[in-house]
Amino acid sequence: MKEPVLTRRGFVTGALVTAAGVSFTLSLAGCKDRTKLPDDGEPGVELLSWVVIHPDNSVTLRVPQTEIGQGVSTTIPQMLAEELELDWSTLKSEFYDPAVNAARENVYVWTAVLSSHSAQTLFEPTQRAGAQVRTMLIRAAASRLKVPEVELEAIKGSIRHKPSGKELSYASVAEAAAKMPVPDPKVVKLKEVGDRQLVGKPIPRRDVDAAIRGKIVYGIDFELPGMRFAAVRQSPTFGGKLRSVDKGSIKGMPGNPEVVKIKGAKVGYNAPVPEGEDPDIWAAPVTMDDAVAVVADSWWQAKTALDALAIEWDAGPHAKFSSQEYMKTLAKQARGDAPVVVEAGDARSALAKAVKTLSAEYSYPYMDPAPLEPINCSAYVDGGEVHLWTNSQFPDDAWHIAHSLCGVSPDKAHVHILPAGGGFGRRLQNDFVHQAVQIALACKGTPVKLLLTREECVRKSYYAPITAARFEAGLDGAGNVTVWTCSVASGTSAEQSYGETRFPFQPPNVRFAYKRNPDSPLPFGWMRGVGFTQHLWMNFGFLDELRLLTGRDVPEFYRSLLDPSYIPADLEDREIAVARVKNHLKLFDFAIEKGRWHAPKGRGRGRGLAVGDTSYYPSYPSSTKAAIVDVSFDEKAGLRVDHVFLAVDAGTVINPDIVHAQLEGGIAYALTTALHSEITVENGQVQQSNFHDYPILKLDQMPAVTIEILPSTEPPASIGEDAVPVTIAALVNAIADAGGPRLRSLPIAKILAN
Structure with missing residues (x-):
């Protein structure tokens, strides 16, 4: 499998971004010695967490949801771009960063793919964010041109002075706009329904061409140089425990197989829980049983070794359940x-x-739920940092699992969101993230990809x-x-x-x-x-x-x-x-x-x-x-x-x-x-x-x-x-x-x- 071409800002190494006048650098210091992570970062100016304007006047919009086929990589940019007055052909999008969302107190409002919430919850916030950014750009242009704001209008990535026809690109005023006071979201003017150019229109999905050509990098496709692959078997009975595993039973098998014991645990909850509310009303606890992973040079080698591995289970209290x-x-x-x-x-x-x-x-x-793409997650732990590549429907929870389980500070946990081949609710339970991180902790310095067999997906699901x-x-x-x-x-x-x-x-x-x-x-x-x-x-x-x-x-x-x-x-x-x-x-x-x-x-x-x-x-x-x-x-x-x-x-x-x-x-x-x-x-x-x-x-x-x-x-x-x-x-x-x-x-x- 060839190395994929990725477009996630989360992989940036040393990319300079200006965020409302504050410069910061995203680095992967702990990874560079052993594993080179993808580096395709583009410099740009960030405005209100949602928008990044690049020097070539292209614009990247942040999508605070995992794409599981529901179309959010198109609909959320439609909502943002409507008020921002963008040229749709120059628009780019990227998934949000859960660490940034936490640090900025849930700036992306609703990030779990749950209860059909994306449009109804994000419609007003994205429109108002787009209108705020547009207003900031207009104010910066007014300052540059020394003209009243009322004489300016935003058109397809430019600010136009209506009396003279003079235009300034968004890129030319972006840094100045980032230093402007943020307008009150309640008072920015939104378009009338009849003036909308994007919302309500049957715009082709942004990912359809890549899907047709097989270019979408799903979680199952993702690879890194030097990556090892893990196959997992959990207790066949629910509530069972691992008694013993004979590592010698796979000694000498192809792929240099290694055995990793995975401890069962309470992972968390399968939905966001509002502060002060009873989590058992809003969600359900996510628990997982003991498991055994085999890590090898290829997934098939790992799976073959796992099939040969001698494992003894304690069936637990539900061995007779019917x-x-x-x-x-x-x-x-x-x-x-x-x-x-x-x-x-x-x-x-x-x-x-x-x-x-x-x-x-x-x-x-x-x-x-049986989504078509089998459950998977890639992880890398080294140098006091942890990286996840996941298509979880609940990325904020995946991020929390990553830094909690690894014992690193939250800013050292990086979640890179990938598209999913279906979710249907299954990927809200982050058991697979917990398992992948446990495996990566046992294989520090080496990226690992966990991939469940279909049989494991069906028999040990939620x-x-x-x-x-x-x-x-x-x-x-x-x-x-x-x-x-x-x-x-x-x-x-x-x-x-x-x-x-x-x-x-x-x-x-x-x-x-x-x-x-x-x-x-x-x-x-x-x-x-x-x-x-x-x-x-x-x-x-x-x-x-x-x-x-x-x-x-x-x-x-x-x-x-x-x-x-x-x-x-x-x-x-x-x-x-x-x-x-x-x-x-x-x-x-x-x-x-x-x-x-x-x-x-x-x-x-x-x-x-x-x-x-x-x-x-x-x-x-x-x-x-x-x-x-x-x-x-x-x-x-x-x-x-x-x-x-x-x-x-x-x-x-x-x-x-x-x-x-x-x-x-x-x-x-x-x-x-x-x-x-x-x-x-x-x-x-x-x-x-x-x-x-x-x-x-x-x-x-x-x-x-x-x-x-x-x-x-x-x-x-x-x-x-x-x-x-x-x-x-x-x-x-x-x-x-x-x-x-x-x-x-x-x-x-x-x-x-x-």
Whole structure:
């Protein structure tokens, strides 16, 4: 593998940067004697941490997120460049530096790739930063030309004096601008919506050409001269311990293999936790088991030696754990008295008075996010410094692990962010960073790259929690839903009761109970769509079972429950709840009309509808989506998903092409999740190992897709996760509508096969 050409300022050796008038030098002093790190730094003037203006008048914009395919290397520069008035063709971008973010008190606002936050959280900060920098450049030009600021305008990387036509490049005034007082972000003038040239436009992704030509350097591609490679095997049972390892069993094997013992540990948390908040509400602890690494001259040599290495494990307390048996435990808990988390009206009395009642039990298995690029991380420790090359979704946490584990001062820990071949939540857990640093500490002075086999990725991952739910509801004599209850029990997880409680189709009497069990041995991890992926399809499945009991059609029955009058008058934030219901109604009606809900279906065909958002709590800004899924089903020919219609109200759209791509990818991920995904455990060990027994959607299974984006001038809202829950919810009801089974568990393909 050839040495990659890199464009990360984090690799700068001796590059002079002017930051608001302060000069500093980034150096890799501890590395230069043994390993030469990439050096492609460009001199420039930094303004407000976000912008670097170079002598040739090119501009580098900082992207405070890892690119995992969601398009932030294009959308965040679009937001910054809009107010900065840049020539898009001369623009460059680079990932942020977590050490700088920490030293400057979270100047980049939101850096974890989590909860579809990039656009909605960074839209205003990036626009205001761009406007501040533009204002500083104009003020510097006004001082140089000795003219009033009002006579100047910024145009494509230059400041133009409108009366005379004289222009000054950004580069010519950048140093003077860096010394200007920083304008108040609240008073800088932003463009009117109609004047935007970049935001809202389908600008081609900045990385598409490199992707097509195979030039993107992912974590799996990254190499350094003299690098050694590590393969890792963790305890096959969760909670197991390393007893012994016979290093002599691989003596003399090719590649000069060395054995490194990796100690299990609590790594941290898998999401940022606001100061003063309970981390077990906002995130989940990340723990990892004991492991053994073999380091060799090539990865294949390391993997081959690891396979031959004699390792003895203590299976630990979960050696007999079975996911099948544990699901029975959870189902029993869901039938019992789980803690009530939300209640309105009098559910018990309403059930007793109901003319008809219905109950059903649903379940969701363990699932692995399974990003296509295997888990990896490169690390180098020497001379009191540590360097990481990682595509973690939580780089700030990776930086913290690096300096804490190595015992160096925070400014001696350097995280160089690389693109990822998918994340889906898995790379938020930085166990692989912890392992890579442990290996690098044992191999000081030599860069090492940790790369997990696919089997290790699947069998020792962080999983969406196994879940059981019990529903009960009641109808009055007119077929109206008067009461809805749901009780949920899940394995180890973050707090995810929102999956059941935030269902907007609610009658006046509701009761929601929720119990999560910390004793489940499989560690929790975020997975695309999070609690809504686990619960929305259950909610809609049971809702449709109720509908069939009444004999009413889908639009009329669903609409009857999207009734703002059902929201209690004394509810805190009632106006937010009312607006949410009305927005669901808007998307519902739009989908009915544009999604051809009433079109003829034909024999053996079914159609399902779902509408929802990813609003974790009342004031959470979320897009609203409606999905219609068309399927064909025959007991002999099986199931075929024919078409998915998806409408979305996501506020201001930064780049419609990227939104289309995110939603189309989300639909594919939803179908993989619903049709195929299941992790099972026997004797404490995951039974799946690779894509042959943990399959993903194949190309010929992908349906035709229609996307409709509703126009809006509201602030941006979430996109990345949002297609997954509503697509699954519409799919399960479409299968029942086509004459297939009523699905109360996943994966669908397994159920249909049986």
